[in-house]
Every structure is written in C-alpha cells, then in structure tokens.
Amino acid sequence: MAKVDYSFLEFSSNLQRYLSYYPINEFEFFYESIGISYDEINGFLPRGKFFLSEDFSSYDVACALWEFGFPWEKLGVLCKEKDSVFTRSVSEVNECLLRFKEYEFDGIMIIGVCLAFPFVFRRECELRGEVEALFDVLRTVFLDYELVKFVDGNVDAWFDVCRKIRVFYDLGCARGNMGELLGRSKNVLLEYTEEMLVKKVEFFRKLDVPKEEIGLFLLSKTDVFEFDLESRCFSVVGILKYFGLEIEKLKSIKKNYPYVLGRNKIANLPHVVRSLGLNEWFFDRMTNGDHNLLGTYVIGSPDEDLDTCYTEYLIKIDSLRLPAHALCKLNFLHSIGFGETKLTTKALTTMNGSSAKLQDRFNFLLSCGIAFPNLCKMIFRRPKILDQKIELLDQKVKYFCGDMGYSLQSLDEFPAFLNYDLDTRIKPRYRFHMWLIENNLCKKKYAFTNIISSSEKRFIALIYRMHPAAPKKWLASFYKNPGDSIL
Structure with missing residues (x-):
C-alpha cells in the first residue's frame, strides 16, 4: 500500500491501476493459511497464476479435507509430502477417506493418522500394500490393545500419538509384529513426549547398528526411556569394565586409542564405543539383558580418570578472545569420541573453523567410506585435515582413489596426504x-x-x-x- 500514490479523490483509481500491474497472489495467502511458512511458499506456487479462480484444484481438495474434519491450519503438513494429496482430485480424496474408515476408525483417528503419515494419500500402486500394513498395525494398537481408551477424542491428541508411532515406524522395526510391540508398550506412547522418544532413538542410532534392531530393543526394554543419557559423566575404561570387556582388550585400547580415554559425557557414549570399534559389542550386551548397566553405571570416585591438564585448559579457555567458539570445537571433538584429556586439547589448538564446519567435513569423510574408528585416528594424528573445505577434500579423495589408484585403507595410514596442495x-x-x-x-x-x-x-x-x-x-x-x- 505504501507504493500506491495517495490522494483523497484518486486513491481508488490509483490502487486499481497499481494492482493491474502488480496483482496480489491469492495462492500466497491460501498456502500460508493452511500452515506453510512464508519462507517455503515459493516452492508451492503455480507458475504464472495469481488467482484461485485460475486453478481451484488445491483449494477444492483443502475444502474437502476441511469438511471431513481436518483442521484448516494443519493441511500444510499434507501439502509437503511428495505426490501430496493436493495433486489428486476431490473424488479421489473422498474415496481414500472412505477406504480408511473400513478399518473401524472414527473420523478423528483417521485425521490423526493422515497428518502423521501423509504418504497414505500417494498414488503409487506399490504403496497400497504398505498403507494396508500400516492400518493393520494401527488397528492392533488402537483397538486390540485399547489405546483408544487412553487418548482424548480430539485431533491434536491423535495427531500427537500417531507422530510418536511414526518414530518407531520409520525405524522399520519388524513391521509384521509392530502392532503387538507397540500395543504392549503403549505406556511409552502415553507417558513420553515425541521429543523424548526422538532423543532416545537418536542416541542409539549413533551406534551405527541396524535401525530396525534399535526399534525392537527400545520397545522391548522400555525402562531405557527412564535413563539419563545426556548429563552424566563416565570414565571410558570404567564403563567398559562395567560392561565386562576383557582385560586384554582394555590393554589394547589403552595402547592404540589414547585419545579416547579419560572422561566424557554419557550423550557421547555411542560415538566413543564406535570410535573404538566396539559399537556392535556394546549393543549386543544391552540387547542380551545388560541394558540396565547403562542406567546404573556411576563413576567410581571423584578422581577416576580425571585429567588435571584438561581441567586447567578449561580455565584458560575463559581468557580467550572467543571462549564460546573454542568450547564448541571442544564439544565437537568429545562428540566424535575424544576424551577429556590433554591429547584432545592438543588437537583442538591446531584445528581451524567453526564446530559446524568441522562436523560437516567429518561427515563428508565418513560418507566417502572411511571407517569411523579410522577417521578418528586420522584426526588425532593430523587434526588439520578438517581445516579444509569439503570441495578440496572431495577432489583429493577422488584423486587418491581414482587417479592414483590407492585404497581408502592407504589413506588411513597416510592422513597427511589430505593436508597437501x-x-x-x-x-x-x-x-x-x-x-x-x-x-x-x-x-x-x-x-x-x-x-x-x-x-x-x-x-x-x-x-x-x-x-x-x-x-x-x-x-x-x-x-x-x-x-x-x-x-
């Protein structure tokens, strides 16, 4: 409006003239009204169209869903799905909704399912079996195990429950008997928030074991959700002994992985054992009945594996020009398995870049095929390999393995290669x-x-x-x- 020339008598004609050259895009208002954030709207706008009258299809589908009972402001959730419901006709949408009712769900339950699993509207024939399998699972949980008695009869409550179920569904945990597992563990869906479930899943996903095994483990050992897996500290040697690692293997670890030793936060434990190549052993111990050890472990004494040089360095960080920057980089090293020792602070002082960039470069080298324990050892030996841009690292790895014909194992032995121009x-x-x-x-x-x-x-x-x-x-x-x- 500020761009329109204002005068008391001519404002109306000026506004009409302005809008004829700069028409208001009604689709922007439509997509924002159904819950698409303003920053994402451009990805949904039809080309060369400004008025809903030019293309009623999306609006008509939205109206059909709203008439069924979908909250208007939540329809954007469905819009973001690949081959979304908004690419279908109103008759197809109504046909889908009628078919969903055949599973003995009421309208509110169906809305919650559709919002949490938008793919149920997709056209692909191969998805038909997956959709049927999903509704069979949900019917087992909702009706056979009577979850319906514990959920408030409104859309938000069912959407929340279905999103929690989606956390386990995406793990693919033996979908054939997933309904029974979720039904027997329905207290998990009722007592914990989605955020808490996601955090626990992410903790165990860091162990790099098959994701379906993680789902089965969590649903069969639900007391794990009570464990503090964030704030506690642990001693690397202490917790490995607690879980029963052989003495000879402990001696080998002390010799070959000195940078992993010392203390660390329990949130970093998965990457600690992964950096030692013990992630599968550790997960096997928990799945075979020793998961309670994770909840009962405590550091033996205040001085156990406490590195005084490390604590002194933490004090020095406060006097640096950018202490928060240094702490973030230090936390990055701890997150990939480096312990709270002098060796870690030594590596930190030679590394450049923000913690986010260091993490991106680390993830890239992992994606190249370098094993996690080997990459951690490479960083310990040559911390500056993470100083370079991903594009440079990509060129060097390709030249090393392609033109020079060496294997990634040779790169493990010669990490300094990545430092040279x-x-x-x-x-x-x-x-x-x-x-x-x-x-x-x-x-x-x-x-x-x-x-x-x-x-x-x-x-x-x-x-x-x-x-x-x-x-x-x-x-x-x-x-x-x-x-x-x-x-």
Missing part, C-alpha cells in the same frame, strides 16, 4: 613419479608417502639418486610452485 604438490609429484616408472628410471622401490611428504630439497635428492638428470627434468617440466609447505 593438490595442484602444486600432489599432482605434479605423482605425474613425475609415473614418468620415472614409464621411463624405467625407478631402480629402487620407495613408499608413495615419500613422493608427497618429502620437502623440496629431500625430494630432489631422492630423484637425483635415481638418475642425475631427473632433477633437471622435474624443474623444467613438472615443478610448479616454490612453496613446499603443508596447507
């Missing part, structure tokens, strides 16, 4: 190495790590021993940059 160090030296081989000048075998890691002076001495003319060829045809420092 690809164009000025890695590529020219490797190409020269291949030239030496092609010209039969490599009379003596040497490790590929020497090709990359040697300083310029040592590298020239190395190739001179192969052939006196090799340095001249290197400098003339391959050498690019006098700088030979690690990034």
